[in-house]
Amino acid sequence: xTINFSAGDTPPDMxxxxxxxxxxxxxxxxxxxxxxKAGEFGRVKDSSDCIKTLKVAVNMAIEExxxxxxxxxxxxxxxxxxxxxxxAARDEIGRRLARLRDAGxx
Numbered sequence: 102x103t104i105n106f107s108a109g110d111t112p113p114d115m116x117x118x119x120x121x122x123x124x125x126x127x128x129x130x131x132x133x134x135x136x137x138k139a140g141e142f143g144r145v146k147d148s149s150d151c152i153k154t155l156k157v158a159v160n161m162a163i164e165e166x167x168x169x170x171x172x173x174x175x176x177x178x179x180x181x182x183x184x185x186x187x188x189a190a191r192d193e194i195g196r197r198l199a200r201l202r203d204a205g206x207x
Contacts, residue, residue, distance in 0.1 A: 115166040119159050126155045 133148040 115162055119162060122155060122159060126152055 129148055129151060133145060136142075137145065
């Protein structure tokens with residue numbers, strides 16, 4: 102898989118998204134607790150499953166966010182200042198030509 106980043110791309114704020122999900126889960130849990138106090142037990146399993154699923158989703162989002170950030174840093178590091186280092190390029194071309202000569206290809 103190839104991922105291309107543009108210099109102007111702004112990654113989504115995963116922390117804000119995750120905080121929103123957790124706030125919604127806390128609200129759902131609070132509603133469930135209120136229902137239990139009122140004697141309604143039907144929502145307990147649904148809330149429990151919802152929270153477990155949310156935990157998995159948050160962990161996956163964090164892991165993917167970390168991977169994307171790592172790739173973004175690699176791309177930014179590879180781009181550097183955007184200037185070409187012609188001396189380094191010339192040296193690399195020379196090294197590759199020398200390896201071809203040593204290999205007997207010409």
